[in-house]
Amino acid sequence: MGPQSTEVETPRLAGAKIGSDVGLLLAKLHATGSLLNNKALADYGLRERSFSVLTLACSGLEPTQRELADFLSLDPSQVVSLVDDLEHRGLVKRAQGKQDRRAKIIVSTTEGRRIHNKARAALEVCEQTQLAALSEDENAQLRALLKKALWG
Amino acid sequence: MGPQSTEVETPRLAGAKIGSDVGLLLAKLHATGSLLNNKALADYGLRERSFSVLTLACSGLEPTQRELADFLSLDPSQVVSLVDDLEHRGLVKRAQGKQDRRAKIIVSTTEGRRIHNKARAALEVCEQTQLAALSEDENAQLRALLKKALWG
DNA sequence: TACGGATCATTGAAAAAGTCAACGATTGTT
DNA sequence: AACAATCGTTGACTTTTTCAATGATCCGTA
Numbered sequence: 001m002g003p004q005s006t007e008v009e010t011p012r013l014a015g016a017k018i019g020s021d022v023g024l025l026l027a028k029l030h031a032t033g034s035l036l037n038n039k040a041l042a043d044y045g046l047r048e049r050s051f052s053v054l055t056l057a058c059s060g061l062e063p064t065q066r067e068l069a070d071f072l073s074l075d076p077s078q079v080v081s082l083v084d085d086l087e088h089r090g091l092v093k094r095a096q097g098k099q100d101r102r103a104k105i106i107v108s109t110t111e112g113r114r115i116h117n118k119a120r121a122a123l124e125v126c127e128q129t130q131l132a133a134l135s136e137d138e139n140a141q142l143r144a145l146l147k148k149a150l151w152g
Numbered sequence: 153m154g155p156q157s158t159e160v161e162t163p164r165l166a167g168a169k170i171g172s173d174v175g176l177l178l179a180k181l182h183a184t185g186s187l188l189n190n191k192a193l194a195d196y197g198l199r200e201r202s203f204s205v206l207t208l209a210c211s212g213l214e215p216t217q218r219e220l221a222d223f224l225s226l227d228p229s230q231v232v233s234l235v236d237d238l239e240h241r242g243l244v245k246r247a248q249g250k251q252d253r254r255a256k257i258i259v260s261t262t263e264g265r266r267i268h269n270k271a272r273a274a275l276e277v278c279e280q281t282q283l284a285a286l287s288e289d290e291n292a293q294l295r296a297l298l299k300k301a302l303w304g
Numbered sequence: 305t306a307c308g309g310a311t312c313a314t315t316g317a318a319a320a321a322g323t324c325a326a327c328g329a330t331t332g333t334t
Numbered sequence: 335a336a337c338a339a340t341c342g343t344t345g346a347c348t349t350t351t352t353c354a355a356t357g358a359t360c361c362g363t364a
Contacts, residue, residue: 010303013223016211025298026182031225059168071165073183102312102359133304142297146177151162152285254330254341
């Protein structure tokens, strides 16, 4: 990731046609966001991805690792590492799949939920910082548009 | 990058609270978008990043490598590689900075502009595919919100 | 029921990308 | 003139990504 602080002023290059390229806008917002998020999550020994896994483990949806990989756009082997880490730290457990014994279901422990709550609060502040330029309505709009773009 | 095709149906996990997490939404849309974009750009020997550099080189803004690094959220050393590659292929040239002789200004060649036009057309199709679920208005809205979030 | 092909989690190795400190050249400041 | 700071570049190092192979299990079909 590039070394820039929270950029406030519009850079000279934003005027270029590419300044409206959705791919670039997503990449840039994602990059700056990740930086902030990971910094905030470091206090809890988490990163964006492990936080996502932990969140889904806490969701009650009982996701399998395959579902996590698909949903988070990760290679299955990356999920193994993430879950390994969370499991070693006692935040998450692997349970046997109910219909499918090949699958492993990831569920949170009590401690996992405790950490998750704290981390989530920290991330909310973070997100608010990142989208500070947007009003409450615009914030909701952005979320809705992203979701719609992803899955109709 | 995870191995998923153009996902059409809403996954089961999207219902979780994290399904509205801006960080995750950005990551996912960026991931699927990159996959499509890089696939489309491969025909021209480009990737998302080299395309971005080429675009800015074609913009007439005469960006320095430092500006490229900042704008694209890249490490300066990564910009060196990208420009090296484009330069070796004759799509771009390094020119001496006008006020600052340390800086190198990146400008496109005729061939660079030719390739860029073709690639840009391919990317537009790509982008339209990715945001197919959005109306024309929503598409513009998304762009505007992303820009506003980034630089007010 | 048994076979065959597919899918799941896991491992390990190889390739790619990211990070970082140091360098010469140049700039701006004191 | 001296000094600290910045630009592009290099090279080393770490992290991340990618991919093929494996054992266990599932599913469809003969």
